[in-house]
Amino acid sequence: MELNEASLNDLLGKVVIEMGAAANGPLITIGDKLGLYKCLSESSPLTSSELASKTNTAERYVREWLAAQAASGYIQYDPTNEKFHMTPEQTAVFGDPKSPVFMTGAFYAISSLYHDELKMEKAFKSGEGISWGDHSTCLFCGTEKFFSPSYESNLINNWLPTLDGVVEKLQQGAKVADIGCGHAASTIIMAKAFPKSTFIGYDFHNKSIEQANERAKTANITNVSFHVATAKNFPGNDYDLICFFDCLHDMGDPVGACNHAMKALKPDGTCMIVEPFAKDLLEENLNPVGRAFYAFSTMLCTPCSINQEVGLALGAQAGEKRLKEVINKGGFTRFKRATETPFNLILEARP
């Protein structure tokens, strides 16, 4: 078959960009761990020696790192004085963990995909699942770091107020379960905002529950507790609010999980389901956000679900229509899309 030279060059051009991105991933986590971005973003322009000395790192490596960062467009280089700096936008994305668009967390999670490539290759042949807890540990802190900025900027101000009557209940003192809470980013944000309410985080991954307890201790909050439990066996039948943050699609039996949640709610309770943003059809998700989520889904969410009973494997791009079917099948009668962001769908289900 004859090659179309223009199409070939377009594809090769794209792949060279991808090679650079894939190779630079570990340099992002290194820059974050060693405080290179933080230091650069908080200082006036620096040479490689100045950055190395301020961060107690080796100049030769730092010089090469800076060159890779500048070539990536993540930092700026001024050849007149051989100094580097970061713009406010570059700082928001790489240098400031409190920024709503801080993205380095994603690269910790991505590094777990590379660590676990061999396990995944085997799973493709056997069809077996991989438990969430069997991934490289950088996945768990990566998930926390990646999702936290969005929860910090959206959960209290934009998401909870779109649920019918929930904020009023939380202000007065409500009982809340956060299912599949992971390291508890969402639980702790809510517990801080609503001190009269009680928050209980459940996750079937015991190491995540250990970390969640540590986070609560560090934050010095007392209206939270964390326990190892699955979405189908967590205790209680008097919750005002039950939340699933980015985890319903990871579950083997999301219908069973919804059914258990419905029974655990008070009759006028609310279930909030936060899921990755997706449209209903594959062809509508063939875009940069869908691309990232389909990759995470192949290597994390789908094997996590397949590893559990039922193994429905919704995938991270299920879309609202499919999620509504699952939620209704679980027994909820009322359903609405409460709100959305470019990365998330926020769904409300009620008995």
Ligand SMILES: C[S@@+](CC[C@H](N)C(=O)[O-])C[C@H]1O[C@@H](n2cnc3c(N)ncnc32)[C@H](O)[C@@H]1O
């Ligand atoms: C993508 S992480 C999200 C963690 C957390 N909700 C957050 O937003 O940072 C998915 C979580 O669901 C948990 N999980 C998956 N299946 C579960 C199940 N059947 N019961 C309880 N937790 C489950 C995993 O252990 C993991 O912590």
